[in-house]
Amino acid sequence: MTDFVLVPGAWLGAWAWEEVARELRAAGHRTHAVTLSGLAEKRGAPAGQQTHVQDVLDEVARGDLRDVVLVGHSYSGIPVGQAAERIGDRLARVVYVDAVVPADGESFASRWWQGSAALEADIAGNDGFWAPLTAPECAGHELDPGQIDHFLAGATPHPGTALTEPAVLTRSPGELPATYVKCLLDGDEPSEDVAALLGSERWNLVEMNTGHWPMFSRPRELAEVLHRAATEG
Template sequence: MTQFVLVAGAWLGSWAWRDVEPGLRAAGHGVHPLTLSGLADRQEAVAVGQRTHVQDIVDVVEGRDLRDVVLVGHSYAGIPVGQAAERIGDRLARVVFVDSNVPADGESFVSGWPDGRAGVEAAIAANDGLWPPPAAADCADQGLTEEQLARFLGGATPHPGATLTDPAVLARPLGLLPATYLTCLLDQPEPSPEVRELLAGGRWRLVTMDTGHWPMFSRPAELARVLLDAAGADARR
């Protein structure tokens, strides 16, 4: 039985996976959505940095003694998930990066935003160290219905700013991980150069969905099928 550990991106918590979970559970797998420190139901956490988020993920895997783990990281969460993946050793079956950033040793989330870094850092500085949730206009053309958008924005909470500016720490090349990268075509029709390089290494697979950046809201059943397919990838190799 595969154990899916689901980690949503900036501003979100475990609640974001509500409509994805049934498809995974119906297939007979374990499902473990988690909320990272400082977000959603864990907003009381203080002094939250990127290493905190990495440890959050490792603690769930090791604390619950999970095996055959598929780590799923959406958007920002790809950065701590990628780091946690190498720390859980042979518990890991696969990583699925959902339209996400990927960690690079010594680089941060905002390092990959050459055109938007200053704006993100200014927003964090102006909001007591937190990155405020987006406005509805920031989510246009992402395949969300009004109801889905309202649910996303209604549950979003400010994101701990240090997690976006702290550098990632990797002990080995990310391309050595067994991984699937999901590109959401409404958000970015092509993977980033960094991801294309990782895909060229032979251990990563590329899949696409014709939806926007938040498929857990816009296409949850389809996303569940993609995750189930990814979990079976190693068995077909």
């Protein structure tokens, strides 16, 4: 039995993992879905990227969790990757779900595909927050209208400081056991930094033929991927 700590990406809270968590519990695992500070039911709480790292660490410490699989989706790959190196032998594996992987001194904004200036301008124009996507922007990711409505109903603006604050690492993420889940409707190849990390003997790649939010579009399949990652270790 594994303890899965499930951390959602930008705009989302613990609620985003409900279907995946249900499948994992049915397989005999324990699940701990995290809402990061400043989002969902924690909206309004002060939040930077290091706050989000601490949110993950606190979840592990609160339950005195062992044999932990940390799962980070999208933005949350950055705080999850930092937390992974700080929990020592409690870590079993990291799973990055179509995620940004941290690099020391780099932020989410500095790795944003449109460039950091574009994202920082978006944040500045929205009172310091990154506004959630609109329905048309969710198109092409295998989400039906009901799933898009569910996504949008729960989404909250993402604290901008969490996106611009740099990561702090003491070693390469490639030194820790990890699975990278690439969602092919969001690009058919991993980014260059991820491709380089996949050269590590401790990393492996899993491809899913779905969009960027597999916890909504393919929750059962994603749960199976997570189960295999834990059992194959």
